Amino acid sequence: MIRRLAALVFAVSLTAQMPVTFRDVATRARVTDVIVSGGAVKNYVLEVNGSGVCWFDFDNDGWMDLYLVNGSTLAQLKSKAPARTSNHLYRNNRDGTFTDVTAKTGTGGRGWGFGCVAADYDNDGHTDLLVTNFGPNVLYRNRGDGTFADVTAKAGIAGGSVWHAGAAFADYDLDGNLDLFVPGYLEFDAANPEFKTCEYRGVKVHACGPLGYKGAPDALYRNNGDGTFTDVTARSGMLDTKLYFGFQAVWDDFDNDGWPDLFVGNDSNPNYFYRNKHDGTFEESGIAAGLAFSADGKEMSSMGIAVGDYDGDGWMDVFVTTFASDNYVLFHNDGKGFFSDISFAAGVGEPTVPYLGWAAFFFDYDNDGRPDLFCANGHVYPEVDGAIRETFRQPLQLLRNAGKGSYVDQSAPTGVNALKQSARGAAYADFDNDGDLDFAVSVMDGKPLLLENQGGNRAGGWIRLKLEGTKANRMAVGARVKLTAGGVAQYATVRAGESYLSSNDVRLHFGLGAARAVDVEIQWPGGATETFKGLEAMREHTIRQR
């Protein structure tokens, strides 16, 4: 008995030291269609913002499928000819490979695609898909038979001809239906684009923006529960009168009052923070909350947004990626929705200064119970290559949560920085259901990356929760989970839409380190709380709201 116990302890300690690495398996997985974003020569801002990635289980087989949004070219737009580029839906074959089922499912998109969000907006148990475009958005309703229907017109969320960016669903009025927020980026005349020349650090570039353009308005759509939405932007207090350049929105209950609030990252403008007033309206208080600007009181080029409780204090924190020579920003939630920029103290400031960031998310890649950080990087100006120190293609970054509120750059040891590309959207999922989190990256003008986690499931224990609402929305978006294991608490929220133009695996994955006994408390949207004690680790649990 003692010998066996010793062996177990030894095995646990050994696995705890095993390094976790990532390997690109996109080719093996047959996820290889090139992501188009304008021409190779980037003459316009429309061509440099890339597109998003969505993980969702469209066929409810328990395996995450992958959706990659594709852009287009100006020539294609002007010609109005049938699209030559398509978004791609890859069905997970459960053996490490995927099959492109775009045509079969009818999810190819149209026009110039940017973001995607996967959410069961009609509560029928099948995850639907929203694609945001330059131009009218597209809402695909999942029929549940392996196909999707374009219900944009009926839904009323097309949004007109402006440039739409990173949308997000949440049930802001707690009526059980998922509502939708779509940020507007800017107005761009694709028919007669203005060829601009500006200077970036002494280098002449052309894809200038967003300053100099007119911003596009944001929109809040309330789900009527019958397949339609109503534009309630003005009524809700979210009218974007300043027309800031909205890039990505993320819903979460930042002040822990049980109601979803909204953070909107605006490019080169102050970020918005809409605090839910519980009456269908919001109060914008980004400046007062400390989220509008960085620590130095300056606007950021807020591209990607990661939300998570990195220090386990029960309050959701926010991480924002920014432009080159400007550090990415970690906002610590000081409680009640007041934030402080602690980027450098947390160790995320200095390593991110040289890069230009896009997608970002908190995820526990090494299953030690602490949320780590991923950033997808890549420049907007190809002209910088050889002219200044910044480069167009940049490495991915992985910052490991070392505890006590600090991060350590593990990009090299994990191998994520081995490849250099101009990355944009990214999202994580345990696509091979082996107990550790992988992630996919959309690469502008290149093939996507599918980074398989190697060793995370041996580095620590894990548990995965798939939540299903009954009184709350079916997908349980907005549900807040408190997991306690080994005396340590972790907090997570089910979200639909975050990172950059992307959606993560909606199942909540928790790393447990060496702990194996797990207690879970779920606060469902609408207020009901349920507790589950002694959940078994190393497996997935589907929990249906009682």
Add this chain to the structure above:
Amino acid sequence: MLPALFLVFALQSPPRAADLLREAEASIQAEQFSTAEPLLQRAVRLAPSNAAALYRLGYTEYRLRKLAPARAHFQAVVRLAPPALNARYFLGRIAMLENNAKEAAAWLEPVAASGESIYDADSQLAAAYAALGAAPKAIAALQRAIARAPWDGALYYRLGQLRQKAGDAELAKEAFDTATRLNAASREDVETLMRTAALLGEGKPREALALGANIQERPDTLVALGVLYGNAALPAEALRLFERAEALDQTSFQARFNHGLALLRAGRASDALAPLTAALELLPQSQEAAMTLGLAAVMCRRYEGAIAPLEMARQRDPANPKLAALLATAYLRTGDAKSALPVLKQASESTSDPAPLLLLVEALNATEATTEALDAARLAQRRFPAIPQTHMAAAQQLVRLGRYQEARPAFEQTLKLSPGQPEAELGLADALQKAGQHQAALAHYRAAGAQLAASLGLARSLIALRQLDEARAVLEAELGRNRQDAALHQELSRVYARLGLGDLAAEQTRLAEQLRAR
């Protein structure tokens, strides 16, 4: 009987050294060196460590051309009573007489460097340098000699010879012409100038000015007198003379150049531009005119106009760090950092002046070479560890790269060398704040003094420490001074919100947005 004997004995007792010295001095003054010599020899035997006696003996022997014993006695003076500049001067003269220019230069250099008026040390040093083939040094020494004796045509003549040898035909001609004009000056004027110089050296400026008023209205004599007044810290009087000289002869390089130089020294850089430009046009080869014009242009921020003359000057003196710094500044301020780089890289090799290295940091940043700029700043720190600006440059560069932790020791070192320096206090405070060490940051923000950035930083750290009332007080006080600063309103909005004063927070947000929209 005994008292009489005592009296006779007293009258016949040997003389003391002081008495012998006094007696010898009288002979030296009468230039009766043969008489003085034995007296001094006896004095030295009586008092072998008496430097005054040894010096006078050496001088007497020098005048009698007994060079070997003169050398020995002067060397003794140098050992016994350093720095013994006068003795060194004569040792230098002796070395020149013995055709040993290298030794002469070694003796004369400290004399010239002392800045004191020791005979014609600069002129002698110039001769030694010329004999050694060190023309630039000889020219510099002659120019110093001319500054002390601006009436001396012979000095200008020697200068002309050196210029000619160096191939500077125009400069040689100018020097020769000046020599000719000075040599044509009246004897009275020359004596006036010499006597004026003497009076100024004796600290009698009023008498010197009175005497100088008698000088003839000739450009060269006016310039010479102006040079004397300028060197004697009588700038207004010097300026008037140069103006008069220039008015008399607009083709006089010396008049125009010295007029410009005097204006520059008087803090009238923009007025100096015209005469200096004219001087350079009269004598394009003049290094002094080019450099001085460049300096004047930089001082009145006419950077474009500074570049050409400074480039000209730099061609002749590429290793001059001050010149390089001026030229690089002109390039940087005209947005041409690329052109500043090679100038600064070359000048940075000088180990005597940190300015080129510090400007190199700026130029590298301007060309987006931020990592190389850090390397340059680090090099400045290593080469000039006692100069606070080098540590400050390194600290600021590290901050630019987001490396706040590494910047802290550099800020701390700056403050060690320059306690209380506001920008360093602010920088250190920011670095501590970024590291989350808010309590430690407070003291440094307060030490940074009454500046907006310090108030903002202080407030932010107070917010982080939850000392909201104090943060509020800081921000409200600063707003009293800077109502138009959006960042202050932003931070105050944060404070009010955390204090539960929602309406006040909203108002501050509104004000901040209004200011940002402007």
